[in-house]
Amino acid sequence: MFTFMLKKTIQASAYLLCRIPCREMNYMRLLKILYIADRESIRATGWPITGDRIAALERGPVLSQTLNLIKGAHLSYSEWERYIKRNEYNIQLVDDPGRDALSSFEIDILERVAEEHRSHDEWAMVEYTHDFPEWKDNYNKNHLIPTADIFEAVGRTLTPEDKQEIEEDRLFNSLFGS
Numbered sequence: 001m002f003t004f005m006l007k008k009t010i011q012a013s014a015y016l017l018c019r020i021p022c023r024e025m026n027y028m029r030l031l032k033i034l035y036i037a038d039r040e041s042i043r044a045t046g047w048p049i050t051g052d053r054i055a056a057l058e059r060g061p062v063l064s065q066t067l068n069l070i071k072g073a074h075l076s077y078s079e080w081e082r083y084i085k086r087n088e089y090n091i092q093l094v095d096d097p098g099r100d101a102l103s104s105f106e107i108d109i110l111e112r113v114a115e116e117h118r119s120h121d122e123w124a125m126v127e128y129t130h131d132f133p134e135w136k137d138n139y140n141k142n143h144l145i146p147t148a149d150i151f152e153a154v155g156r157t158l159t160p161e162d163k164q165e166i167e168e169d170r171l172f173n174s175l176f177g178s
Helices: 006-018 027-045 064-071 077-081 104-116 122-129 133-138 147-153 160-176
Strands: 024-026 054-057 060-063 084-087 090-093
Touching (some): 006 024, 006 064, 006 077, 006 090, 024 027, 027 090, 027 122, 027 147, 054 064, 060 133, 064 077, 077 084
Antiparallel strands (some): 024 090, 054 060, 084 090
16 A cells, blocks of 8 residues: 655645636546546556545545545645635635646646546546446445555556565655655
8 A cells, every 4th residue: 555645645636726727626526537647657657646545435436535635534634725625516726735746747647637537527537437447346345445456457566576665665654754
């Protein structure tokens, strides 16, 4: 399992919101775009952008800690709320957190995924992610999708070295912050 990167998650969310003139988006749609971007980053590099845990919920795979941030049920909510506010089912960018935590590669992935799904509303995004094998395989089992299932779904093998590196990264971040 990867380590949740709060700053990257805020900046990735803000980047996606900045692309829209009103700087506002349905939060389910944002969660889907972020998940697809994480998935594409894993496909390309073996590492996600956000590092969030993925839950297999009724409406598809969801970044669990990001959903908790949106709902105000996360310990780091005050940091999130400095930049992004929720208004019922929409979230709005209220201040720019910058992009220093994101690589140009990660910004390119976010841009590509957002552009690919530009015309899809939240319900189309739900339908799209319902086709992902990692969601299908885990929806009625438990709520978290194992990292190995995501790796398999995108055509990567989680090697023992990958597992060790992920665990070392998780341990480092638990000791020194993300």
